[in-house]
Amino acid sequence: MDVDGSLWFDYYLPLIWALLIGTAIVLYVVLDGFDLGVGILFPWTRHEADRDQMMNSVAPFWDGNETWLILGGGGLWVAFPKAYAVIMPAVYLPVMFMLLALVFRGVAFEFRFVSKPNHHWWDIAFAAGSTVAAFFQGVILGAVVYGVTVANGQFAGGPFDWLHPFALMCGFGLVAGYGLLGAGWLMMRVEGPLYGKARQWAVPLLGALIVFIVAVSIWTPLAIPGIAERWFTTPEIYWLWPVPLLTALFAWTAIRGVYAGRGLQTFASSVALFLLCFAGLAISVFPYLVPPTITIWEAAAAPESQLFLLLGAAPMVPIILMYTGFVYWTFRGKLKPGEGYH
Amino acid sequence: MDFDPVILARIQFAFTVSFHIIFPSFTIGLAAWIATLEGMWLWTKNDRYHLLARFWTKVFAVSFAMGVVSGIVLSYQFGTNWSRYSEVVGNVVGPLIGYEVLTAFFLEATFLGLMLFGWNRVPPWLHFVACLAVAIGTTMSAFWILSANSWMQFPAGHEVRDGIAYPVDWLQIIFNPTFPTRFGHMLTGAYITTAFVIFATGARWWLAGKAVDQAETAVRMSLGLLVVLVPLQGFLGDASGLSTLQHQPVKVAAMEAHWGGEGETEGPMPWVLFAWPNEAEERNDYQITIPFVGSLILTHTLDGTIKGLKDFPEEDRPPVVIPFFSFRVMIGLWGVMLLTVVYGAVQWRRGRLFAEGRYLRFVAMTWPIGFVAVLAGWFTTEVGRQPWVATGILRTVDAISPVAAGAVLTTLVLFVLVYGIVFSAGIYYINRLLAKGPQAARGDVDDGATALRPLSAAHDAGRKAIQAGE
Structure with missing residues (x-):
């Protein structure tokens, strides 16, 4: 592509935006990942004190974390309206199920507390909402990576196109992954019996995540020719080989972290695994936003629109990260059992 | 059975957006109210402001959670249900929503954590800053969403090429002609909504003999605000109407x-x-x-x-029944509000605000009045914009996604069920919090402080007499 003169914006703005939205999605997956994960782990303990502690460990953060989902979705709309207009109808039902699940688990934070001691149903709403939301996020990701039927720039498939084994596997994979992030988070943030439980929960979750990563790595190149070509041809293979190697390395440090009981190492390694998976998917589908038809340049909004919001995002995203960091720092340290709500 | 996918998508959006607007209408004002109380507490060191702030923060938490989760739904519905809309006006409306996320959503959502859980973690001044940040965030959110909505009402600063809207002048887009009056009207509406809830709740506590000191503070502060805002809303509403007449005459013809x-x-x-x-x-x-x-x-x-409906081609006319009646509901409720606060102000001036049980009993029932008025106003303006989703650019029938009607119907039913459950539970819990009163904000403080003051004993006897008989 010609990158001279006025075309500079046409070429680089969509790239910058793809990177920015990718960052928002990664931040969402990691941040809301651990608090959804804590919800996924909710049914694994029956102790009231454990559940209170689990919820209190994420209660100050969940709302801010979930805002990255709006930035991811909203950013997609602003920067790539043509992709947004194809993807959303294509995954209509999974998106709606995810949103409804998020409604239940979001209000459960407050309702569970104010309805005590009759909060049994809100325990279920929190756990089921978190699990269902995580599952359908995985389904959405899997469905988009696997490919969307497009005709004349519009979604042209049926309401159940997303319902295939690959997408479902991604759903289960993400539930396991979020669960692992949640367990790592709890290992970092709590003490006492719950810490020991979180460490035990991490074992099967980490195993499931590794199986899932291996399965996706084998499945996608076999099923989707473009992905095989991307990974196993020269010259790409020369600079892509560190991705699987690093994945193996962090899987190992995660295993070590769980067995040695080191919360930070477990959590950080899980985050690294997520980042590598995400990078792997990005490498697999780039430059398509709607595989296999619409590229980031074809989907891009008018350059003046992308530029206008970028001028706001450039100062605002660092500011947001700073005050988010400040709030996390305020609530740093181990949560003591029974430490208050409100 | 065959369903029209446009009607289903419209019902679904009308339902989810109506449900959502209830919460911001309340939390925009409530955030400002809590920040004010905390500021008053820091300034005067009077504990009653602190207790009120602690109390209303709990109510805020429950309402805000419902606003957040129902708001996330809307941000995705643009794509899931209105994909043609996203594509046609995305270049213009998209960045406004983007700025809303960057300048408002993160601010309110992140500092909410400090506001709800930071009482013992940060010094009071910093907690006050967090409350201010949340209040600023809710207001910024209203700014951007009203800007985007007003642009859809009467687009400006854009050009249409091949059926797609492109931005030309961002200042004209953001500060489009109908925006200033509509923003002022909505923000004032939100403050009035909150003030009536606080007013009614104060009256309710006072009548029940709960935290009488704080109840009287709440009644005085909210009534003092309402005496200014309700008449002001008359002017803003009138200005908004005149602006609509100038830019969307057919809507006014339908309203009337x-x-x-x-x-x-x-x-x-x-x-x-x-x-x-x-x-x-x-x-x-x-x-x-x-x-x-x-x-x-x-x-x-x-x-x-003014021009009548017959002066416009039939295909450009909005439905008449809904704007006509919802406009009258809004105006009528404004009249009731005006009488209520003017009467209260007169009584206050005569030193008889807490002398008439009948008036306070009426006030205690007025808590929903702002919500209904806000909903009626939005029904008027949104139905009145039809048949356009973005006036002159895109018709509502052309804006929907290529999604099967069955899928839309299924999710519509699910939304009604889920929101029904969440809403009933939320109202029930909020009502229970309100009934408990502000002592619940901190277990170790009861009303003992009032009893120590000699005057309050006589005061209390008068209040009990009002409750008992009259």
């Missing part, structure tokens, strides 16, 4: 069920107090009118007139 045409093109114009707009025959049935008032309201003269 003014058909015009033969013999009705000359002023003076009466005001239709009640009628059943008959859209098939283009006239009003059972009409009751007040002469001259239509001219007075709409043109601020005694003999002016």
